[in-house]
Amino acid sequence: MNERRKMEKPAAEGAVDADTNELDSRPNAWGRWGHDDEAGAVNLIGPEQVKRAAGLVRTGQVIRLAQLLSSKTPVPKHRAGLQHFMHRDGGDYAAGSRRPGGFQFGEDTVMMPLHIGTHIDGLCHAWCEEKMFNGYRETTMRSTGATRLGVEKMPPFVTRGLLVDLVRLRGRALADGEVVTRGYIEACLAAAGLRIESGDAVLLHTGWLASQAGQAEVDFNAEPGIDHEAGLWLAQQEVAVIGADNFAVEVLPFAPGTVFPVHQCVIRDFGIPLLEGVALAPLAASGRLEFLFVAAALPIVGATGSPLAPLAVL
Amino acid sequence: MNERRKMEKPAAEGAVDADTNELDSRPNAWGRWGHDDEAGAVNLIGPEQVKRAAGLVRTGQVIRLAQLLSSKTPVPKHRAGLQHFMHRDGGDYAAGSRRPGGFQFGEDTVMMPLHIGTHIDGLCHAWCEEKMFNGYRETTMRSTGATRLGVEKMPPFVTRGLLVDLVRLRGRALADGEVVTRGYIEACLAAAGLRIESGDAVLLHTGWLASQAGQAEVDFNAEPGIDHEAGLWLAQQEVAVIGADNFAVEVLPFAPGTVFPVHQCVIRDFGIPLLEGVALAPLAASGRLEFLFVAAALPIVGATGSPLAPLAVL
Amino acid sequence: MNERRKMEKPAAEGAVDADTNELDSRPNAWGRWGHDDEAGAVNLIGPEQVKRAAGLVRTGQVIRLAQLLSSKTPVPKHRAGLQHFMHRDGGDYAAGSRRPGGFQFGEDTVMMPLHIGTHIDGLCHAWCEEKMFNGYRETTMRSTGATRLGVEKMPPFVTRGLLVDLVRLRGRALADGEVVTRGYIEACLAAAGLRIESGDAVLLHTGWLASQAGQAEVDFNAEPGIDHEAGLWLAQQEVAVIGADNFAVEVLPFAPGTVFPVHQCVIRDFGIPLLEGVALAPLAASGRLEFLFVAAALPIVGATGSPLAPLAVL
Amino acid sequence: MNERRKMEKPAAEGAVDADTNELDSRPNAWGRWGHDDEAGAVNLIGPEQVKRAAGLVRTGQVIRLAQLLSSKTPVPKHRAGLQHFMHRDGGDYAAGSRRPGGFQFGEDTVMMPLHIGTHIDGLCHAWCEEKMFNGYRETTMRSTGATRLGVEKMPPFVTRGLLVDLVRLRGRALADGEVVTRGYIEACLAAAGLRIESGDAVLLHTGWLASQAGQAEVDFNAEPGIDHEAGLWLAQQEVAVIGADNFAVEVLPFAPGTVFPVHQCVIRDFGIPLLEGVALAPLAASGRLEFLFVAAALPIVGATGSPLAPLAVL
Numbered sequence A, B, C, D: 001m002n003e004r005r006k007m008e009k010p011a012a013e014g015a016v017d018a019d020t021n022e023l024d025s026r027p028n029a030w031g032r033w034g035h036d037d038e039a040g041a042v043n044l045i046g047p048e049q050v051k052r053a054a055g056l057v058r059t060g061q062v063i064r065l066a067q068l069l070s071s072k073t074p075v076p077k078h079r080a081g082l083q084h085f086m087h088r089d090g091g092d093y094a095a096g097s098r099r100p101g102g103f104q105f106g107e108d109t110v111m112m113p114l115h116i117g118t119h120i121d122g123l124c125h126a127w128c129e130e131k132m133f134n135g136y137r138e139t140t141m142r143s144t145g146a147t148r149l150g151v152e153k154m155p156p157f158v159t160r161g162l163l164v165d166l167v168r169l170r171g172r173a174l175a176d177g178e179v180v181t182r183g184y185i186e187a188c189l190a191a192a193g194l195r196i197e198s199g200d201a202v203l204l205h206t207g208w209l210a211s212q213a214g215q216a217e218v219d220f221n222a223e224p225g226i227d228h229e230a231g232l233w234l235a236q237q238e239v240a241v242i243g244a245d246n247f248a249v250e251v252l253p254f255a256p257g258t259v260f261p262v263h264q265c266v267i268r269d270f271g272i273p274l275l276e277g278v279a280l281a282p283l284a285a286s287g288r289l290e291f292l293f294v295a296a297a298l299p300i301v302g303a304t305g306s307p308l309a310p311l312a313v314l
Helices: A018-023 A040-044 A047-054 A090-094 A166-170 A182-192 A208-212 A228-236 A261-269 A281-286 B018-023 B040-044 B047-054 B090-094 B166-170 B182-192 B208-212 B228-236 B261-269 B281-286 C018-023 C040-044 C047-054 C090-094 C166-170 C182-192 C208-212 C228-236 C261-269 C281-286 D018-023 D040-044 D047-054 D090-094 D166-170 D182-192 D208-212 D228-236 D261-269 D281-286
Strands: A062-064 A083-088 A107-113 A119-121 A157-165 A201-205 A241-244 A274-276 A290-295 A305-307 A311-313 B062-064 B083-088 B107-113 B119-121 B157-165 B201-205 B241-244 B274-276 B290-295 B305-307 B311-313 C062-064 C083-088 C107-113 C119-121 C157-165 C201-205 C241-244 C274-276 C290-295 C305-307 C311-313 D062-064 D083-088 D107-113 D119-121 D157-165 D201-205 D241-244 D274-276 D290-295 D305-307 D311-313
Touching (some): A047 A157, A047 A290, A090 D090, A157 A166, A201 A290, B062 B281, B083 C083, B157 B182, B166 B182, B261 B274, C157 C166, C157 C182, C201 C290, C228 C261, C261 C274, D047 D290, D157 D281, D166 D182, D166 D201
Parallel strands (some): A201 A241, B157 B201, B241 B274, C157 C201, C241 C274, D241 D274
Antiparallel strands (some): A083 A107, A107 B107, B062 B311, C062 C311, C083 C107, C119 C274, C119 C305, D119 D274, D157 D290
């Protein structure tokens, strides 16, 4: 993973020069890993972080932190759901399809929005002021995809995972619109005797996802989540990725006058991807708050995100 | 992971009864993990295997073993390629789209065959004699997907990976149609001082994938790979998964009179999934033959397989 | 169009023999146009019908009888909506895409269920007792589509159209669940001094579609439409096609104990396609009840139906 | 159809003002049908044109001028082919699916590029100098489709069709790269004793499509077709639509230094759509050169084109 620690090189096409970076009015991590870096905060996970994380394995239990993906997986109204199509199935054989050499098979195709179920927001998913993370211009993303910061440029996450169990802290699932403040997070960590270190994966358990299970209609307009202050603080703690068991990691509705302020700060300013829709209930039930965390996006060229199946190894 | 070690329970709908299993004429692992098991050989990976694998991490280097996914990812002629569509991109903003609260975003959808690039063949992908692994009837898979053995039933793989580097053994990429025999595999392992143990992930480096790079047209009808004898032997060694840097793990063309005989034996008889199209060149270049291996399919309900991004942690 | 009047030939693969046809217990038109016919009642439109229809043009006004197709086009819950994707658009140029030779273009792809908006039900869309129209076995339709009775086998409709304006008859839009009886239809025709002739396209104006306009959610479980008796009677009048401004032509809910009885009778027994979701309000407003009717499905091989844009030429 | 003859109204959003139109350096028809017109040359088809066309019906024969649509329909390399998926088919019933009330059905979905097979290029498909037909700005077309000049704004074509049978004129299929000049077209028409009139649909029979039948690979880079001069002349004759049995109507390769010059002139400057991939061999075989022509695009909102099944009624 040390190949990620890049030397500063002349800026590539689409990257702004250092002067421009400095003019950006928002606190950010631009240029920190080189002006042509497209990986962002995952660079904080070096070999030491990986080794330390592997050393956390105690019981050997593996927990998949992913929602099932199907046409029933809830999506907000502006997205279409997943569709799954069979090219060949058992019915075809029942209807008489030939089986040369005895061989029979099933085969299928899927169509899905990339921000569905448990998924990662790539670094080109959200931005503001015409510039993406590290100063890349928005015009690098067109109908054929993103030539900069595509999810295929994001290395896998193998690092220490920290479960911030807000449900345990509050003794209940958080309410829609309830802000997960920096104070909440610090209280959770303090109760567990844990401290965020550089390169950690921080997973926030709000209880929202479990509370939606079995609902005919999921409301994607209100949920508990972090506010801008908490997001900025997490970024300053040098987390590599922030996940939550909700739709957007951040609280909905937004603070008045803002729209996805955490996305703007965390993804665009600091190059930290968000893991959304993470299924955290089984992990929370295990009681383990520190573990080996592994997640790898599908390397879809030029994509803004990817469904994936993150793992906690206990 | 111990929850996978199921008690024998009354057979579920779609599962055949024990008598029927016993009548099946082929050597198999049916019933081994219960008559209603849908996970197969991944059951061989218990907590001890996970812990041992985590203990293999030495340098902390992480290698992603996945091909990039795009419309250029080669697929055999009977499959359509991946398509990637943008719902919102930087061009829209350049053309004047509004940015409420300053927020800007890109969003996309992908359509792809599930057996594309680096992917796993689920246990319902291949069968014969009307029955799938563990005796499930083929009629459990219809146009709406597989109600049995779908890829969402396959737990993640966190286990010891073994690289069987046939390219190193032969001093060259294997030739199209060249059989990777049991002997080849044993020679590789012996040279490395390694021995397959129950629950291992075995990855076969043939050199085929790297040899196709940059080809205008990839020929999916001829490649080096294992034959039925090697597949059966690996199954009897209790591997949890078999991967290779080729299209079908098994040699093409098939032995005369057979069609995908390894798929029939390994997947259907023994419940061992195949990992196809694994990008092994960087791993082989590292020289490490034993490592922590992690792979997790997208849990697409009723699907016959899934693209994924397996990892080797060195 | 006379090439449609086929000689009786030996039955093709998938067609049942004459004896079997005769054993079918339901009144039907099987074998009427030859045992290998796949076009059905459109055969009733011969050159004379076409010429007579062309002779009905008086004012030269052309009315398109189609709903707009978009992601907002209502579909029942078991179908996914249309998706429209741009491969190249004006935003790409605004973002800097090159324009060799000055040429600029937009290009797109659509994904849609074939029974969406204004569409025709092909003869393989509905059946019962394992047999489709003309005795074709259901096993001729597999995951790769229908090898018999696909919509590409359906010649275009150029014939006399008759508007049965039930809204005018009743002085109001029909109610959900209100049966359009044979008596209603006969009363409408009598009031207009019209009589169904062989090969006619009969269009039923119920007012349902207009009543759904602007609804946030369309209820596809209740609507006015014909019952089995009316469907059978229309079939016996030798209509070539039946259309309506509703979801299923037939009344919903069905008569107790039946499921889509009109589909079974009209499509499967008599080879008469149904035109669903026809936008009839503008035609009704014109006051013209007899006109040149033109409709042509997209010739999608093996498909069960097709969206289309039928025309009335007044 | 007289509703198409619009009064001049204040320009809508996205339309340029009259001054701007006049400044455009290319001969064009902008503003001719009002500054907010989105239909273009189809406005030339008024009630008289429709009536005259209907009067051309002699034998009552109907010829469908469309290619079959399937995964085998050739597309140029930059487009993906059609995909057809079954949601329910006969195999499902063979495998045991229930049939409530006896009802059985097949249902399907299609994914296709809109410029496939026999299709119409909408007025927003091609442009230059940042402006589309009638002066609409290219920025009116974004990832969500075209808000101006979408194919749903194009009324159906019911008009006189003229077959310009270049194959008959030359006694052979035209060669790849052979220019269909204005002289060729005039010679064809003179030989037939025909003359283009305002609102006609002109169909050019080059023989190219028939010559590609059965080819494993269709070359979309070379074909016979019209040059800029012929296109401009046809536009000046006030044709409503130009069709051909080739890929692009215009000759390929282009004249040096130009890229799709006919598209730029005919679609963008004059608002005349192109009908591409028209299957003209059966019509040519009929010997009829003048007929009732009918074509109606699918009204897909914001789309740049649409597959369709045009008809010649003889």
